[in-house]
Amino acid sequence: MSQTKHAFDRFRSVYPEKVCPPVDNDDQRREMAVSDGLGIWRDSLGAYARGAPPELEKDHPKILWVVRADDVAHAPERCTFGAKLEDGIIKHSNLTGGRPAHCGGQLVFVEESVIVIDGGSGRYGPRSKDEMTAVARSFRNTGYGVWSYGYDEENAWPFRIGSRLPEWVK
Amino acid sequence: MTILSQEALTRVFGTESVGDTAEERAATSTRQFVRGQAQLSPERPGATGPRMTATWALKQFGYSTLFQAVEEGAVVVNSSLDEPARTLREQRERLELTPEQVAKASGLSTAEIRRAETRGTISPIRRLQVLAQTLGLDDEQLSVQPNAGADQELAVRLRTLKHPGQEVRLSPSLVLKLAEAAWTIARQNYLAKALANNSPRAHQFEVSNDYGTPVWQRGYDLAERARHTLGLDPVEPIASVRTLIDSLSIPLIQAEMGHSFAGATIMNGVQRGIVVNTHGDNQNVWVRRMTLCHELGHLLWDPPARLLRLHVDRYDTLRAAETGGVDEVEARANAFAIALLAPRQAVIKIVQQGGDARAQLAELMLRYGIGATAAKHHLANVTRAWGAEVDTSGIRSGQLPVPDDAWQVSENWTADYFPIKQVPVGRRGRFSGLVALAVLRGLISSDTAASWLRVPPSALESQLDNVVELTARDLM
Numbered sequence: 194m195s196q197t198k199h200a201f202d203r204f205r206s207v208y209p210e211k212v213c214p215p216v217d218n219d220d221q222r223r224e225m226a227v228s229d230g231l232g233i234w235r236d237s238l239g240a241y242a243r244g245a246p247p248e249l250e251k252d253h254p255k256i257l258w259v260v261r262a263d264d265v266a267h268a269p270e271r272c273t274f275g276a277k278l279e280d281g282i283i284k285h286s287n288l289t290g291g292r293p294a295h296c297g298g299q300l301v302f303v304e305e306s307v308i309v310i311d312g313g314s315g316r317y318g319p320r321s322k323d324e325m326t327a328v329a330r331s332f333r334n335t336g337y338g339v340w341s342y343g344y345d346e347e348n349a350w351p352f353r354i355g356s357r358l359p360e361w362v363k
Numbered sequence: 364m365t366i367l368s369q370e371a372l373t374r375v376f377g378t379e380s381v382g383d384t385a386e387e388r389a390a391t392s393t394r395q396f397v398r399g400q401a402q403l404s405p406e407r408p409g410a411t412g413p414r415m416t417a418t419w420a421l422k423q424f425g426y427s428t429l430f431q432a433v434e435e436g437a438v439v440v441n442s443s444l445d446e447p448a449r450t451l452r453e454q455r456e457r458l459e460l461t462p463e464q465v466a467k468a469s470g471l472s473t474a475e476i477r478r479a480e481t482r483g484t485i486s487p488i489r490r491l492q493v494l495a496q497t498l499g500l501d502d503e504q505l506s507v508q509p510n511a512g513a514d515q516e517l518a519v520r521l522r523t524l525k526h527p528g529q530e531v532r533l534s535p536s537l538v539l540k541l542a543e544a545a546w547t548i549a550r551q552n553y554l555a556k557a558l559a560n561n562s563p564r565a566h567q568f569e570v571s572n573d574y575g576t577p578v579w580q581r582g583y584d585l586a587e588r589a590r591h592t593l594g595l596d597p598v599e600p601i602a603s604v605r606t607l608i609d610s611l612s613i614p615l616i617q618a619e620m621g622h623s624f625a626g627a628t629i630m631n632g633v634q635r636g637i638v639v640n641t642h643g644d645n646q647n648v649w650v651r652r653m654t655l656c657h658e659l660g661h662l663l664w665d666p667p668a669r670l671l672r673l674h675v676d677r678y679d680t681l682r683a684a685e686t687g688g689v690d691e692v693e694a695r696a697n698a699f700a701i702a703l704l705a706p707r708q709a710v711i712k713i714v715q716q717g718g719d720a721r722a723q724l725a726e727l728m729l730r731y732g733i734g735a736t737a738a739k740h741h742l743a744n745v746t747r748a749w750g751a752e753v754d755t756s757g758i759r760s761g762q763l764p765v766p767d768d769a770w771q772v773s774e775n776w777t778a779d780y781f782p783i784k785q786v787p788v789g790r791r792g793r794f795s796g797l798v799a800l801a802v803l804r805g806l807i808s809s810d811t812a813a814s815w816l817r818v819p820p821s822a823l824e825s826q827l828d829n830v831v832e833l834t835a836r837d838l839m
Contacts, residue, residue, distance in 0.1 A: 217364050246483070251439040315436040347399030347412030347488060350437040356401035358444065358483030 196236045200334035201260055201295075208324050210262070210293035211317050213286050220278040224290030225266075229274040231288065234258070234265035237336030239306035243361055247303045247340060251355025256302070258310070259288040259317055260295040260328065267300070285314045296328050299354055307338035309359050312351025319344065325351050329362045366430050375426070375433050376417055385426040389417040395808060396420035396432065400447065400488050400506055403428065404437035412488055413810035422557075423503050441506040444483050447491055450511050452480040454498045457518040458542060459525060460535055468539040469497040492814050499542035501549070502814070514631055517545055517672045524675065531675045537620060540789075541638065541673065544616045545629050547794055548636030550815060551614040554797040557806060558838070567592050568663045574691040579744065582698025585664050589703055598709040600731045603773040604655045608637065609793050613662065615655070617641050618789045625654045627675040628661040635662055641788060644678045648766045648774045649734040656700035657681060664699065665692060685740045701741045705731035710745040720753050725764050732770055735763045782829040785818045796835025799827045 216222050225231040258267040266288045268274070275283035285297040297317030300310040310332060312319040319325040322344035329341035340359035342352035364370045372385065376392035395406040395414040403424055406414055420429055424440060431438040441447070455465055455476075462476040469476075471490060479486045479494055495502035501512030521541060524533045533541070568589070573581050590597055593607070601607055608615045614636035620626075622643040629636050637658040645651040654676070661674050669692055676693070683689045684697035705727060713726050720742075728738045739755040746753045781791050798815050801807045802823075809827075813820040831839065 248444055248483070250443060251441075313435070315434060318436060345399050345402055345437070345485075347410060348397055348402045348404040348437050349407050349410035350402065350404050352402065352485075353437065353439050355444070356439045356441060357485050 195335075197234050197265065197335045200331040201265055204260060204327055204331045205262075205295050207327065208295055208319075210295050211320075212293050213289060213291050213316050216284075216286055216291060218279045220280065221284045221286050222291035223278065223287060225268055225274055225283065225287050230268055230272050232256075232267045234267060234335065237306045239336075241304060241306040241338040243338060244303075244307070246358040246360070247301070247309050248358065249301060249309065249354050251353065253301060253354055255299040255313075255354060257283060257285055257288060257297070257314070258300050259285050259297040259314070260331075261289060262295075270299070285316045289317075296324065298328070298351065300332075301354065303340065304338075306336070307340070308332065309340035309342070309354070311342035311353050311359075312344070313353040319351050322346065333362045366427060371430060375429050380417075385421055385429075386418075389421040390805070392417040396429065398440070398488055400485050400491055401439055401441045402437045403432050403440045405433055413492075413814060414808045415811060416805060416808050418805060419807050419811060424507070442509055446509060447495075447506040447511070448480050448482045448484070450500065450505065450509060450513065451491075451494060451498065453510075454500055454513050454518060455480070457513075457515065457522060458498070458538055459522045460538065464535045464539065465494070465497060468536065468543070469493050489814060493817075496546045496815075497539060497543050499545040502546070512549070514545065514634070514672070517629070517631060518542070520672045524673070531624075531677060533675065534621070537624065540618045540620060541627060541629070541675075544618055544627070544636070544638045544789065545631075545634070547616050547789060548614040548629055549634045551636070551794045551797060552612075552634055554794075554801055554806075555612050558797060558800055558804065570666045571664045572666055574695055578691045578694045579698040582660065582695040582700075583702040583707060585660070585695070585699045586702035587706065589663065589699070590706065598706050598712065601704060604652045604659075604704075605774050605792075608655065608659065613637060613659075614794065615639065615792060616789050616794070617792065623677055623679075625676045625678045625681050626658045627673060628658045628665075628670060629673050630662060630667055630670045631672055637662060647734060648770045649728070649732055649737075651774060652704060652732050653697075653700050653734060653737050654681065656703050657684075657696050659703070660696035660699035661692070665696070682736065685737055701733065701737055704733050705738075705741060707745050707748075710742060711749055714742075714746055714749075714751075714753060720755050721758050721762055723753060724755055724758060729764050732766070735760050738763075782826045782833065783816070783818055783822055785822060786816045790816050791834070793834055795830050796833070796838065799823075799830040800835055800838060802827055803831065 255270045256267050257270055268283060270282050294317045296319060297314030298310055298312040300308045302308055312325050319328060325344040329339055333339040339362040341362050342359045345352045372388045376388040377394045380388040380392040382388045394417050397404055397406045397410045397412040397414050399412045428438055462473050466473045466476050478484055479491055491505055492502035495505045505511045521538045524531055525538055616638045618638055619642050620640035624640055626640055627638040639654055645654055680689055680693055684693045713723050724738055724742055727742055742753050742755055798812045802809055802812045809820045809824050813823050
């Protein structure tokens, strides 16, 4: 079993699926396929060093990720597929076809084996500090070095890219 | 769905909201928003940040930000990773203060100050807002706007007055009190405008560059002009200078300024106000009336270039001004003050009624609410110019009256009594009334009001009507 499957099966067992809220237009439900540029998360094969916290501003290009029933899908927010949609970008619901998912957010590759993630998904994002911590650790357990933006208790919502400096996930 | 469609407005402000514009919808919305240091979101259970009314959130962040917050669950509002750390640190350094000094004034710890000034870290927004208020920054725009509305020229002026060799030398503690007073003044001016209570009366005054000899005559003329402009009787006493200043929509902040300083005028275009010391000679209410009128003289009549954003008066300067031993700016302000309180014609009328010098002096003091030293000089000056100087030199202080309780009540007001004891003296008065009114009219939440009055929301909610009744009844 891959590290990815092991890590996220464990996550799924604790954090059930969230129903996708109603979408604003049909394009938001159009499901991306691998042929459209959809990525499926795989174990990291490389080594990594921690380095300094990445300093990303809020408008930094992002990759959307979603923990689906059987895998973890991801795709750049701005891509060829998204450009053809009514909004000009993809939403998390494009990774699920509008179906439920366990969790969602955004990530950026800092290096080949180091990522920074947040829980920035209005539809599927983590709903607690524990859930945010758990999903960040799940990504770490796939072999990546992970910086996480964590959870904003003042807003009861995950911190998003650009809001602060992320913290290294141990 | 477009961002300004009815559907979008309903999504942001709720189904109960009505209107065609974001402002109309916000005014009728029961929804609240909540903010942290870096993010704004719709109010939700479990969120620990302070709540904001829809109207206030709209004013501070704009509609597109609120829309984004609702659509995505939260929106990042800090302008960059540098904020608010950079703004807080730069303002503190601009004022040449240490973290320890700021900690003492704000009630926070030095570690909390240092953390707030560390780039990329997160502090509770309530703590940051206290810090912003202490440093004279716009606490609602902290993180959102670089510099958060800092009046850099005022800060430079405050810093300059800390240095040796200055005529008026401010301690770090006093610098911080004046910086915070500047925040209170700016916030009060904002609220007055937002609640449409900005009296146009203050704007009827144009500055005067006339400091010609004799400058006391210029001051007396300005006092007569002020009475006329304000529709005051030419000779009747002013029962309450505080009420007069309130009627001009000029913020009046009471602060403990030690025993050397009488008061200050802060002037920055629209942001202008008076700070009066509650300690020292001003504890005599008649002396305080003179101080208030002296600062009013600066604020109404002196060109901004003379005041340099901030003008601080020492007690010894005001005393010296009574005998003319000061520069023209102080001499004119002092002459204005005494003549505003006790017009020339009123003094002459008292003298014409007869009686000995002591009786005339006592009558002047009791009727017009002025202290012995000021009254003596005024009586002598007016009657000298009139051609029959009254000699008051032999009259001892013990022979003269002191203020009674009626004067104390009229001028002390919320310094003595306030329904919520925890509210600092500097946040009472008209400022508290405008804050309470803003809550009652749905402009701000009790969370926001509590931050501005430095009390827990629970202490405030049951006292809103009492606060308005005491401090802003005339605005209802």
